[in-house]
Amino acid sequence: MIRMAFSVLLCAVAAQFSVPARAQGSRDLPSSTVTVVVPLAAGGPADVMARLIAQKLSPRIDRTVVVDNKPGAGGNIGAAYVAKAKPDGLTWLYTIDTVLTVNPHIYASQGFDPVKSFVPAGRFGHNLLILAVNAAKVPAKTFADLLAFSRKSPVNFGSAGVGSPGHLAFESLRMRTGINGNHIPYRGANPVMNDLVAGNIEAAFITAGALLPYIEKGDLRGLATSANARIPAIPTIPSADEAGIKGFELRVGNYLLAPAGTDAKLVEEIGSHLKAIIEMPDVRERLATLSVEPVFTGPEEAAQRLVDDRKKMGEITAAVGMKPN
Numbered sequence: 001m002i003r004m005a006f007s008v009l010l011c012a013v014a015a016q017f018s019v020p021a022r023a024q025g026s027r028d029l030p031s032s033t034v035t036v037v038v039p040l041a042a043g044g045p046a047d048v049m050a051r052l053i054a055q056k057l058s059p060r061i062d063r064t065v066v067v068d069n070k071p072g073a074g075g076n077i078g079a080a081y082v083a084k085a086k087p088d089g090l091t092w093l094y095t096i097d098t099v100l101t102v103n104p105h106i107y108a109s110q111g112f113d114p115v116k117s118f119v120p121a122g123r124f125g126h127n128l129l130i131l132a133v134n135a136a137k138v139p140a141k142t143f144a145d146l147l148a149f150s151r152k153s154p155v156n157f158g159s160a161g162v163g164s165p166g167h168l169a170f171e172s173l174r175m176r177t178g179i180n181g182n183h184i185p186y187r188g189a190n191p192v193m194n195d196l197v198a199g200n201i202e203a204a205f206i207t208a209g210a211l212l213p214y215i216e217k218g219d220l221r222g223l224a225t226s227a228n229a230r231i232p233a234i235p236t237i238p239s240a241d242e243a244g245i246k247g248f249e250l251r252v253g254n255y256l257l258a259p260a261g262t263d264a265k266l267v268e269e270i271g272s273h274l275k276a277i278i279e280m281p282d283v284r285e286r287l288a289t290l291s292v293e294p295v296f297t298g299p300e301e302a303a304q305r306l307v308d309d310r311k312k313m314g315e316i317t318a319a320v321g322m323k324p325n
Contacts, residue, residue: 026060026061026062026063026089026266026269026270026273028266029061029063029088029089029090029266031063032063032090033063033064033065033066033090034057034058034061034063034064034065034066034089034090034091034092035065035066035067035068035090035091035092036050036053036054036065036066036067036068036092036093036094036256037067037068037069037070037078037079037081037082037091037092037093037094038050038067038068038069038070038071038078038094038095039069039070039071039072039075039076039077039078039079039081039093039095039099040069040071040075040078040095040096040160040188040189041069041071041160041187041188041189041190042069042071043188043189043190044160044188044189044190045096045127045189045207045209045210045252045290045292046094046095046096046254047067047069048209048290049094049124049125049254049290049292050067050094051067052283052286053094053124053256053274053277054066054067056277056280056283057270057273057274057277060273060276060277061270061273067094071187071188073107073110074098074099074102074103074106074107074161074162074163074164075095075096075098075099075103076099076103076107076110076111076112077111078093078095079093079095079099079100079110079111079112079117079118080110080111080112082118082257082258082259083111083112083113083117083118083259083260084112084259085259086259087258087259087260087261087262087263088262089258089262089263089266091258091259092121092256092257092258092270093118093255093256093257093258094254094255094256094257095254095255095257096165096252096253096254096255097123097252097253097254097255097306097309098163098164098165098168098252098313099114100114100118100255100306100310101114101306101309101310101312101313102163102168102313102317103163104310104314105313105314105317105318105322105324106162106163106317106322106323106324106325107163107324107325108324108325114310115307116260117259117260118257118258118259118260119257119258119259119260119262119264119267119299119303120255120256120257120267120271120299120302120303120306121256121257121258121267121268121270121271121274121299121302122255122256122270122271122274122275122296122297122298122299122302123253123254123255123295123296123297123301123302123305124254124255124256124274124278124296125254125278125287125292125293125294125295125296126251126252126253126254126292126293126295127207127208127251127252127254127290127291127292127293128208128225128226128227128229128231128250128251128252128291128293129165129166129169129205129206129207129208129225129226129250129252130205130206130207130208130211130222130223130224130225130226130231130234130237131143131146131169131173131203131204131205131222131223131224131225131226131243132196132203132204132205132206132211132214132215132220132221132222132223133146133155133202133203133220133221133223134196134197134199134201134202134203134219134220134221135218135219135220135221136199136219137199137202138155138202138203138221140221140223141221141223142223142243142244143177143223143224143243143244143245144243144244146179146203146223147177147178147179150179150180150181151180153180154180154181154182155179155180155181155182155202155203156181156182156184156201156202156203157170157181157182157183157184157201157202157203157204157205158184158185158186158192158195158196158201158203158204159183159184159185159186159192159204159205160185160186160187160188160189160192161185161186161187161188162185162322163317163322164185165205165250165252166189166192166204166205166206167183167185168250168313168316168317169205169226169250170183170205171183171316171320171322172248172250172316172320173245173248174320175316175319175320176245176246176247176248177245181203184201189206189207189210192204192206193206193210193214196220197214197219197220205226205250206220207252207290207291208231208233208234208290208291209233209289209290209291209292211234212233212234212291215234222234222236222237223237223238223243224237224238224239224240224242224243224245224248225237225238225239225240226240226248226249226250226251227239227240227248227249227250227251228240228241228248228249230242231291232288232291233288233289233291234291251293253305253309254292255302255306256270256274258270267299268299271298271299274296275296275298278294278295278296279294
């Protein structure tokens with residue numbers, strides 16, 4: 001009987017080890033909180049988007065999902081934190097694309113490898129920017145007016161920091177049109193908006209969602225979008241082409257990424273959740289108020305888009321003389 005019992009025990013143990021390994025899924029995650037790190041200041045467009053995703057993702061994976069802002073060094077600090085995190089599916093990075101496409105060209109060291117440190121679950125929507133001016137300080141009603149105004153007095157353009165979308169948009173604009181202006185970097189998008197409304201700077205490229213209330217009140221005036229498309233939330237503002245800025249194109253992509261080494265099946269599953277979330281009617285309605293185009297790109301396409309945009313941003317930063325430091 002003892003020998004028989006021992007044989008049964010051995011068979012049971014052998015059976016455990018002979019079961020094929022099962023790919024990790026969200027239901028296999030430890031019973032812990034999932035953290036989405038935003039490497040930018042709270043209250044900005046990326047932060048708002050991340051919190052929307054966290055709210056919708058939580059019930060789909062049956063885990064609490066929280067957003068943790070870790071700004072600094074143009075997004076490098078938060079991104080480096082995620083790159084060094086354990087690849088167990090509990091830590092994710094939600095960021096705008098410039099952290100991975102522009103920063104490699106302007107920082108001598110980011111604290112991580114922008115190519116090898118992450119795997120994207122997807123690209124979740126993209127934003128157009130609007131070239132806006134302080135209505136009291138700048139009499140320009142069109143971009144042609146602003147160009148003429150700048151030739152009499154340089155225009156101070158604010159941005160959320162060196163290498164931010166607003167900065168790249170300004171440098172690209174200066175390359176294409178010869179506008180006479182100065183770049184004024186800030187620590188985040190909110191201070192830019194505050195100083196633009198106060199008249200401490202004359203112009204900036206701002207997301208439409210943040211801009212709309214001030215345009216309606218007459219504090220700010222929008223002169224053009226950052227691509228050859230109008231924005232449904234503010235349809236009276238002309239596209240770049242319509243405003244006379246030919247070939248101007250800047251869309252800000254939003255990415256959710258995991259540390260390299262995270263189970264591929266889990267990354268794909270989270271990507272499928274993102275795709276489902278962006279198709280929800282209430283989410284699309286919210287994205288419309290933020291002037292975010294509701295597009296989704298899966299893991300493989302998102303990874304390729306980062307490669308392509310990194311090359312494109314390298315050409316722009318080199319053309320305007322931005323060097324790693």
